[in-house]
Amino acid sequence: MLRIVVIFIEIIISFLLQTTVFRWFKLAGTVPNMLLILTVAYGFLKGRKAGLFVGIASGLLVDFMYGDLIGITAIIYMVIGYANGYVGKIFNREDKIVPIVLTGFSQFAYFILYYTFNFLLRGRVNIFFYFMTIGLPEIVYTTLIAIIYYRIISFLDVKIDGILKKEA
Amino acid sequence: MNRRTKFNIKSKHLLIVAMILLVALVIVSFISPNKVSPVKTAVGNVISPMQRGINSVGRSIFERWEKVQNISDLMEENELLREQVNTLSYENKLLLQDKYELDRLRDLFELDEKYAQYPKVAARVIAADPNNWFTVFTIDKGTDDGISVDMNVMAGNGLVGIVEEVGSNWAKVRTIIDDQSNVSGMFIKTSDTCIVEGDLELMEQGVIRVEEINRDAKVEEGYEVVTSHISDKYLQGILIGYVKEITPDPNNLTKSAYLVPVVNFEHLEEVLIITEIKEKLDKPEEE
Numbered sequence: 001m002l003r004i005v006v007i008f009i010e011i012i013i014s015f016l017l018q019t020t021v022f023r024w025f026k027l028a029g030t031v032p033n034m035l036l037i038l039t040v041a042y043g044f045l046k047g048r049k050a051g052l053f054v055g056i057a058s059g060l061l062v063d064f065m066y067g068d069l070i071g072i073t074a075i076i077y078m079v080i081g082y083a084n085g086y087v088g089k090i091f092n093r094e095d096k097i098v099p100i101v102l103t104g105f106s107q108f109a110y111f112i113l114y115y116t117f118n119f120l121l122r123g124r125v126n127i128f129f130y131f132m133t134i135g136l137p138e139i140v141y142t143t144l145i146a147i148i149y150y151r152i153i154s155f156l157d158v159k160i161d162g163i164l165k166k167e168a
Numbered sequence: 169m170n171r172r173t174k175f176n177i178k179s180k181h182l183l184i185v186a187m188i189l190l191v192a193l194v195i196v197s198f199i200s201p202n203k204v205s206p207v208k209t210a211v212g213n214v215i216s217p218m219q220r221g222i223n224s225v226g227r228s229i230f231e232r233w234e235k236v237q238n239i240s241d242l243m244e245e246n247e248l249l250r251e252q253v254n255t256l257s258y259e260n261k262l263l264l265q266d267k268y269e270l271d272r273l274r275d276l277f278e279l280d281e282k283y284a285q286y287p288k289v290a291a292r293v294i295a296a297d298p299n300n301w302f303t304v305f306t307i308d309k310g311t312d313d314g315i316s317v318d319m320n321v322m323a324g325n326g327l328v329g330i331v332e333e334v335g336s337n338w339a340k341v342r343t344i345i346d347d348q349s350n351v352s353g354m355f356i357k358t359s360d361t362c363i364v365e366g367d368l369e370l371m372e373q374g375v376i377r378v379e380e381i382n383r384d385a386k387v388e389e390g391y392e393v394v395t396s397h398i399s400d401k402y403l404q405g406i407l408i409g410y411v412k413e414i415t416p417d418p419n420n421l422t423k424s425a426y427l428v429p430v431v432n433f434e435h436l437e438e439v440l441i442i443t444e445i446k447e448k449l450d451k452p453e454e455e
Contacts, residue, residue: 012215012218015215015298016215016218016219016222017222018298019219019295019296019297019298019306020219020222020223020226020294020295020296021222021223021225021226021229022226023223023226023295023296024226024227024229024230024435025226025230029300029372030300031296031298031300033298035298047179048179048183049179049182052179052182052183052186056186056190061211061215062298062299064204064207064208064211064212065208065211065212065215065298065306066297066298066299066304066340068197068201068348069194069197069198070193070194070196070197070204070208071190071191071192071193071194071197072194073299074190074193075187075190075191075194078183078186078187078190082179082183085179114299119347119368124347124368124369126369129369130368130369133368133372134300134368138300
């Protein structure tokens with residue numbers, strides 16, 4: 001229960017930072033994808049199911065606030081969370097570098113999926129242009145922010161693990 | 169965690185089930201957007217006040233940051249501006265005289281800038297779309313302040329966009345530079361109509377696309393484009409921008425061009441919402 005509340009708060013905070021504070025600190029016109037970092041982190045630290053649920057919750061929040069078709073962003077985040085849970089099985093879950101690299105790859109996957117659903121299907125085919133103006137800066141910025149943000153998430157995660165162990 | 173052992177679903181199956189549910193949700197929201205809009209409004213009512221609070225924190229940090237960065241630039245600029253103030257205040261006097269004359273002439277012709285008459289409400293931009301693809305933003309006024317869907321949004325004297333969704337104390341605005349945006353426009357000098365379309369590929373150059381200008385239209389670079397009388401959502405006569413680089417289309421029936429918007433969309437802070445909605449024709453088959 002405690003974990004669910006914490007995840008919920010983390011999602012809201014990530015969303016708020018992404019839509020408000022980072023609006024003032026754009027890098028090459030993009031904001032970092034905080035919700036993606038969170039999804040990747042939970043997938044990597046806690047496995048496929050956790051990544052899946054955090055992904056769905058984050059995606060639905062974005063869809064309900066800003067989407068036209070409800071569920072598309074949720075599907076993208078869900079797949080990314082699930083995939084990261086899978087990768088988490090291969091690597092040591094305490095590793096500090098792998099999740100940062102994973103964030104970069106996930107942001108790339110996010111770019112491809114988002115572009116396909118929202119632009120390619122509307123006949124906007126110039127993928128190279130979109131990659132250079134949005135995809136690449138987004139990947140760089142998100143990965144940079146992930147270095148700090150991932151530490152905070154994993155720190156909180158370890159704390160909660162400790163509390164839950166004590167109770168049990 | 170006894171709960172886990174009781175229902176032990178494989179995560180693979182969970183993924184499939186969730187996928188099916190979400191795809192169903194996409195289809196539902198595609199077929200009947202009205203069904204999901206109450207949920208959207210409810211979510212917005214909860215999240216928007218939080219966005220408003222955090223946004224002010226973000227802005228104050230940003231402003232402090234800017235202050236530190238720009239202090240030497242500002243001092244130079246200050247001197248320049250002082251000089252400018254002197255010259256401008258002189259020019260202003262001359263212009264004021266012209267203005268009185270203009271007012272008189274306007275009265276004679278009974279022409280008035282259309283948008284000066286519309287009732288307006290000011291609002292603050294509090295949040296932007298989390299994705300970097302679209303240019304949609306949230307403002308801090310909603311139905312409580314008399315805002316409703318399809319109201320036109322301006323900044324300065326130019327068109328910004330249109331209210332797309334509204335909650336009790338927030339509203340979502342889609343800007344005219346957004347990739348999915350379409351505005352019916354008109355050249356003020358020649359009354360030729362055109363379609364103004366946002367395009368992400370052009371956003372970087374600070375222009376948007378203008379299409380479907382009649383082949384015979386005598387338009388030239390620098391002409392003003394305003395919202396047209398045939399638009400069903402935009403009020404007539406709001407300035408959108410200035411046209412440039414007019415080229416004939418391959419079909420030889422129409423021309424297209426670029427348009428420089430009068431509004432600067434970087435760091436929009438305050439906008440004006442026109443609280444008047446263009447009257448719609450009654451549709452014969454109302455729900």
